[in-house]
Amino acid sequence: MPTSSRLRPYRLAAIALSAVLLVGVAGAMLWSIRVFTHSTDLVKHSFQVMNSTEVIRSAIRAAESNARGFRMSGRPQMQHEYESMLPVIQLHTSRLIALTADSPTQHLRAQTLQAAVTSRLRGIADMIEVQQSQGTGQALALSRTGKGFEQMLLINDITDSILAEEQGLLAARSAATTRQAWMVVAAIVIGIVLPMLLLGVMLSSLIRENRRSRLLERGALEAVRELEESLVQRDRLSEQRRILGAYAGLLQSCQTVDEAMRVTAQVVTELLPGTGGRCYVLRASQNLAEAMSTFGESPLRSDDMLEPDRCWALRRGQPHHTGGRHGQVRCTHVHGNATSAEGAWTLCVPLIAQGNSLGLLHVSGDGGSDGERGTIAEAVAEQLSLAMMNLQLRETLRVQSLRDSLTGLFNRRYLEENLQRELLRCERRGLPLSVIMLDVDHFKRFNDQHGHVAGDALLARVGHTLQGLTRNEDIACRYGGEEFAIVLPETTREVALQRAEEIRQAIASTTVLHMRKTLGPTTASLGVATFPEDGDSPVVLVERADAALYRAKAAGRDRIIEASRAKSGA
Numbered sequence: 365m366p367t368s369s370r371l372r373p374y375r376l377a378a379i380a381l382s383a384v385l386l387v388g389v390a391g392a393m394l395w396s397i398r399v400f401t402h403s404t405d406l407v408k409h410s411f412q413v414m415n416s417t418e419v420i421r422s423a424i425r426a427a428e429s430n431a432r433g434f435r436m437s438g439r440p441q442m443q444h445e446y447e448s449m450l451p452v453i454q455l456h457t458s459r460l461i462a463l464t465a466d467s468p469t470q471h472l473r474a475q476t477l478q479a480a481v482t483s484r485l486r487g488i489a490d491m492i493e494v495q496q497s498q499g500t501g502q503a504l505a506l507s508r509t510g511k512g513f514e515q516m517l518l519i520n521d522i523t524d525s526i527l528a529e530e531q532g533l534l535a536a537r538s539a540a541t542t543r544q545a546w547m548v549v550a551a552i553v554i555g556i557v558l559p560m561l562l563l564g565v566m567l568s569s570l571i572r573e574n575r576r577s578r579l580l581e582r583g584a585l586e587a588v589r590e591l592e593e594s595l596v597q598r599d600r601l602s603e604q605r606r607i608l609g610a611y612a613g614l615l616q617s618c619q620t621v622d623e624a625m626r627v628t629a630q631v632v633t634e635l636l637p638g639t640g641g642r643c644y645v646l647r648a649s650q651n652l653a654e655a656m657s658t659f660g661e662s663p664l665r666s667d668d669m670l671e672p673d674r675c676w677a678l679r680r681g682q683p684h685h686t687g688g689r690h691g692q693v694r695c696t697h698v699h700g701n702a703t704s705a706e707g708a709w710t711l712c713v714p715l716i717a718q719g720n721s722l723g724l725l726h727v728s729g730d731g732g733s734d735g736e737r738g739t740i741a742e743a744v745a746e747q748l749s750l751a752m753m754n755l756q757l758r759e760t761l762r763v764q765s766l767r768d769s770l771t772g773l774f775n776r777r778y779l780e781e782n783l784q785r786e787l788l789r790c791e792r793r794g795l796p797l798s799v800i801m802l803d804v805d806h807f808k809r810f811n812d813q814h815g816h817v818a819g820d821a822l823l824a825r826v827g828h829t830l831q832g833l834t835r836n837e838d839i840a841c842r843y844g845g846e847e848f849a850i851v852l853p854e855t856t857r858e859v860a861l862q863r864a865e866e867i868r869q870a871i872a873s874t875t876v877l878h879m880r881k882t883l884g885p886t887t888a889s890l891g892v893a894t895f896p897e898d899g900d901s902p903v904v905l906v907e908r909a910d911a912a913l914y915r916a917k918a919a920g921r922d923r924i925i926e927a928s929r930a931k932s933g934a
């Protein structure tokens with residue numbers, strides 16, 4: 365517990381004690397003033413007593429001396445001076461009696477002195493009267509009696525006694541006054557220093573407490589600010605969780621990867637405002653990733669198509685972050701001019717589910733990147749990967765339900781569903797698409813000669829051949845009976861004709877081992893139609909290719925006819 369807190373209970377007592385001491389000091393000072401005033405009065409009183417005594421003694425001596433001078437010289441001046449002493453003696457004798465009223469001893473001495481002085485003055489007056497009436501000789505005789513001398517000795521003794529007594533009193537009073545003065549000084553010093561010390565301790569305690577209060581206040585403000593920040597962060601996190609939850613729900617309802625990508629673009633824009641990027645899907649061949657959706661705005665741009673080798677995230681199978689503390693080793697599919705790229709950050713998160721690379725989420729933006737964005741992007745990528753995996757599994761199941769069990773190729777329903785999608789995709793990108801229709805020649809005769817089972821084996825062999833000669837992105841299907849169709853996205857007429865020729869030649873050299881007998885080879889006729897020149901809808905393209913196929917049959921079979929002009933492939 366801090367010292368200031370320990371002192372708090374004693375603070376009131378210290379203030380009360382200080383107040384008492386200060387009151388005491390004030391009282392002591394008043395008392396000392398009174399004491400000094402009283403002492404001064406006493407000292408003054410002693411001096412007045414001593415002064416009056418001295419005056420009486422001097423005046424009586426002067427009166428004596430002048431009277432004697434008058435007796436011897438007869439000079440009126442001396443008589444006059446003698447007479448001038450009389451009122452002085454009278455005045456001071458009366459004053460001395462009054463002054464000594466407080467001291468019986470001195471009072472008695474004063475009265476005795478008054479009597480002696482009066483007696484002496486009467487003697488002097490008698491002598492002057494004799495001088496004036498009977499002459500100097502009689503006056504001299506009167507003075508020679510020695511009575512006057514004795515009276516003067518008595519007066520001297522009395523005045524000495526009075527003076528000695530007063531000096532003793534004065535010394536005692538001075539000593540008492542000095543003692544009292546020291547006591548007052550000590551009381552004042554103690555009375556001032558102690559409250560000052562107490563007040564100093566309290567002041568220091570108050571200063572410490574004030575400082576501690578300020579620290580506590582600052583700490584409280586800091587705690588409030590942190591609380592507010594954590595509340596804002598909590599709100600932001602709960603909002604992000606809400607969006608991610610809603611996103612998961614939306615992904616579950618997505619029908620296609622395309623749709624999932626569009627939903628992802630919207631969600632990332634909401635979760636990571638001020639950023640931009642793209643969602644890529646890796647082709648089944650794993651050799652090319654294609655941007656399926658674009659979101660936000662960014663100073664950087666990522667290519668529409670990219671080989672996995674150009675992205676560190678796809679290469680390493682883990683998120684790749686650039687900018688700030690993450691370094692500046694960017695993937696080569698990311699571009700930006702020198703100014704805009706400066707200070708920008710990028711984040712590539714591979715879309716991986718159950719060990720399979722499915723695509724890529726690329727995000728970039730201006731300024732510093734924080735861990736929160738990375739976490740959000742990775743959470744989105746994780747959900748998207750799972751959704752893509754589910755969609756692809758669903759697609760696989762769907763595709764399997766759309767496979768022809770005899771040949772392993774897609775069935776006609778699958779072709780009808782996917783030709784439309786592929787056609788739209790190529791149309792969107794301004795790319796061509798070709799359709800090849802193929803029919804085994806004289807299959808009825810083959811069936812008749814070798815049996816239906818052998819016919820099945822031949823159809824399975826043709827299916828296998830077609831699977832071997834088509835790409836992953838092509839759609840090879842059994843259109844019906846012994847008729848087949850192959851959709852070649854992003855393929856021109858010329859390339860499609862080359863592929864058709866390869867197929868024709870492969871079938872022409874294909875034999876079937878059945879019942880230990882090698883059957884065949886057989887031949888096939890093919891018709892080729894290409895978007896956009898031969899038509900812009902699935903129905904028209906298939907019809908044109910089919911029409912070309914029948915023209916090939918009519919032209920003698922084992923050949924290829926393109927939709928717009930007749931051409932022998934044999």
Ligand SMILES: Nc1nc2c(ncn2[C@@H]2O[C@H](COP(=O)(O)OP(=O)(O)OP(=O)(O)O)[C@@H](O)[C@H]2O)c(=O)[nH]1
Nearest residue numbers: 803804805806807808809811816817819820845846
């Ligand atoms: N073994 C077998 N035969 C089938 C199957 N589906 C259809 N066929 C037969 O295929 C034959 C088709 O004969 P056509 O339509 O006359 O044609 P083609 O004999 O090949 O003559 P061209 O097409 O004019 O060269 C029919 O006999 C059908 O019974 C099948 O799944 N297995």
